[in-house]
Amino acid sequence: MSGDAALIEATLVRLAERGIELRHGLYERFFAAYPARRADFLCPEATSVRMTDETLQMMYGLAAEESWVWPLVAELSYTHRTYGQLPLEEYEAFVDLTVATMAGALGDDWGAAEAAAWGRQADRLKAMIAKAQTDWERVLPR
Template sequence: MSGAAHDVAAMEASLVAVADAGVDVRHALFDRFFAVFPDRRASFMIVDASSRRMTDETLQMMLGLAKGEGWVWPLVAELVFTHRAYGPLPIAEYDAFIDMTVEELGTASGAGWSAAAAAAWRRQAEALKAMIRQARAEWESAMPVGTPQPAG
């Protein structure tokens, strides 16, 4: 198995462990996110709906990156563009949300969490953070008006 295939296997094993445990990661994840960024709570009209999609898509993007899926880049580019509607989100909040997603997944998978899974998710988390930075930079140069500033 290649390094990427190892990542995919370890990541899928932890997703199965969380499904088996019957834990819905989004609850602890959003509680934590709002505890650290309380001002963001008001931006969410329907947390129940958005927390499902934000959590699921963040996990899918990381898994997609490990699999080398071509749809990840257009989805990330669209995400960064549509999230302009929620104000100029600092890049640190994207980073924090991604890190918290991985950490809460680890907590939820309990004994199913392995060093290999932790390393694989962290590796793909860094790849997703880099892709978000790239998308923001490209939008900023293509459409400067209203684009969140990279320093923000």
């Protein structure tokens, strides 16, 4: 297992052990930044579980060089077209806020090594989402 994957796994175990759910704080921060988006979420109490978990899974999968990450990101980008025009900036903010919310929740259990590992994988995920968006617009322009 790569260094980033091991660190990321350890962070996820710490979150689970401490019973921390990121989604509530994460959504509050996301809606504070993009208030108009709140209305697009019909059932956030249910869907925030999967949206948050998949974001974490994608970064963990990238760190472990898993081949399923790209198909999952491509599918995410396609299905999210049904929610309207979602600018890349909002995806980037959601990924960054996921990491920032985790950092805030873990306090002393979060250090420079964790920040670097998650930061690297967040950058890779954002680049992959950008590629998926561009590819879909090219093959299926709206």
